[in-house]
Amino acid sequence: MKKQSKFLYKTVEDKTIVWFENSNEYLVLENNTADILKRLSKGIPVKEIAEALSKKLAVPLDRTFDFIIDLEKKIYVPKSNKEPEIVNDYRDIEKPKSYEFIKFYKVNNVVFKVSYLSEKELSHVHPKFAHLVIDNTTNFDYEFDVFINNKFIFLIVDKKLIGAWSSKNIHYFQGKFSMQFIQKIHHKEEDEWMGVFHASAVSNEKKSILFLGDSGNGKSTSLALLQAKGFTCLADDFVPMDVEKREVYSFPASISIKKSSLETLLPIYPELETTAEYNFTRLNKIVRYLKPNNTNYFNHLPCNDLVFIKYEKDAEIACEKISKIEAFQQLIPDSWISPKLENAQVFLDWFSSLNCYRLTYSKNEEMIATVSKIFSDEL
Template identity: 25%
Template sequence: MSTCVFLIYGVKVSLITNNLAFKNFVQATLQNYGIVSQENHKFQISVRIDFNKKTQIKKSKFRVGNGVFLDEKHKKLAIQHKLFLGEFTQINSNNLSIRGEVDNNFKNKVKHFIKSLAIKNYSYKEMLFHQLYRELILMPVFWVLRHKFEKHLMHASAVSNGKQTLVFLGNDGVGKTTVALKLLKKEDTSFFGDNFLLYDSNKIYAFVDTLRVNKNDSKAIKTYESSSIFKKVYQGKSRTHYNFNKDYISKSARPTQFFVLKQSNKNSKTTISKDQFINYTLAINDYVKEFDKYSYASNLIFLYDTQFNIEQQETDFLSKLVSDSPCALLSLNKDQEVFDLFNKDN
């Protein structure tokens, strides 16, 4: 069995698995959160994922959703994903045990082999590893941060030059990574992430796992491989994964400007109200459906009771976070250089 340990904003995650390739995948993905010694933590998640073992996971007769089964007596939730079985067990108020089991039997092997022949760049392993990581590691951590420690998620990138911190909100493919990386060319600029940001009522917090680049995007791959900021850590059939140099990751900060991104044939900026920015944020979060509230982890509410309205707190925190900062709709031509967004006059 292989083990690795991570610390993500006070949540300690211990992974044990009998699949070395999966352990290496997770370790590379969460490289910036690896720990080698015991550090202070507020919550502990123990994850065990077994491959090709007879199942130990029992589904209760009480179903609380599609593929989700609750055993209230033993404080357990069982999930039935199309690629694996999972189980969440409440140990105590600050401790969660998660196990996942993958049975890649002969029938499944044949099915995925046929798919690999029929579908370009199809990779069962790549798809399985990503889903195991997302559903049994990443989303439970985000759920705990959101429900226990009042840190919410925003689908955005952000950069800082020490004096100003810029947030770029947007849907997938609109240019969040592009604009952040172009601004990172400037000296003394640091990075919060290109996909997820965590926030409370005062600050944003970086979250950087691997940056995933479509293998067809040769221009992006050349950009990453020519920069000292990135290191290739994992190559799948469809995507190449890069780690971000942690020396360039920003500490928490209060944003000074907020931008909503859209693509255009030229670069331009239009002022919007704070209420408009908040509405964009909530709408984009709902559209993307990447967050913990859209994963199996959302059902942890049956095991861990929370005494406050999460959705209302999310909106209240956003309102306080944005209160003193200008907001704008930023139209971008991804092939043009970005004008100096750190200059307030632009």
């Protein structure tokens, strides 16, 4: 049986989080189970481990033996959440000679030239970054090319092929585009990032808080409400965090506002009335985009708090600390965590130090007051 090459272990509360290097997968295990895994990884024979476990738990040897064999099979053939690999190097694909749309985006003093073959390619990227558009210029720092060929969408950055994705995996393309974007903005290569979280990040200019939760729970709406009260939008939907500083970095995409939130936000942001509307049938949502109030897209701040936020009609305000294990199991499925061993260790150390909350609300002012208390460490 092929063994995993390396593991990382982190005891959090009464469980052990285990990371597998070969698959970049995380599992939450009982401490006894994690101890068995540690012994297996050291090459200790199954029989010897089973005998020790049988004595410790006072159960028959055949039961502990079968348990360890079953565990070994499950552990060493973990599910993989890896991005689908490209099965063709596409050297026979020619870059288009002309593009229908060419956009220039300025992020602080960094200028990107992005060429889109047609309106279809444009729709996958441009709406989130339209607020960054500047007039055409011959002076730019980085050049991106986006085109569809043979049902695959291609991304070329500074004349280098980054990858190609099928129409079923557009979200992987969008993630890679965003990753290339932040690498250029913040001058950090991919292995210098600890991870990227599907969350909303708000700051008080001293530190940041991450809002998490299922789609439709109100992450972006809460972010927009807080922005109107003087807090800063660091990032929405795509929240990058670096390894060196363990800080949340600014990402310049707009805040995505669902149609169901317009009634709440239009009195605060009247510009949403005439903002273009986008229907994402794959995600079953209709959104408009709100410009973030961030004036420094090079900004980065520490994050000590995760808040699983949920708007619920007529609910009484409730904010309580939740177990880190519960928070971890909700955080991981929608996150990209670096596959590099050293970075995974930084992630586990950072996560174990966090405060994790669940915030349910129906009244906006109460939500804002509660978030203010979290920022000031009053909860």
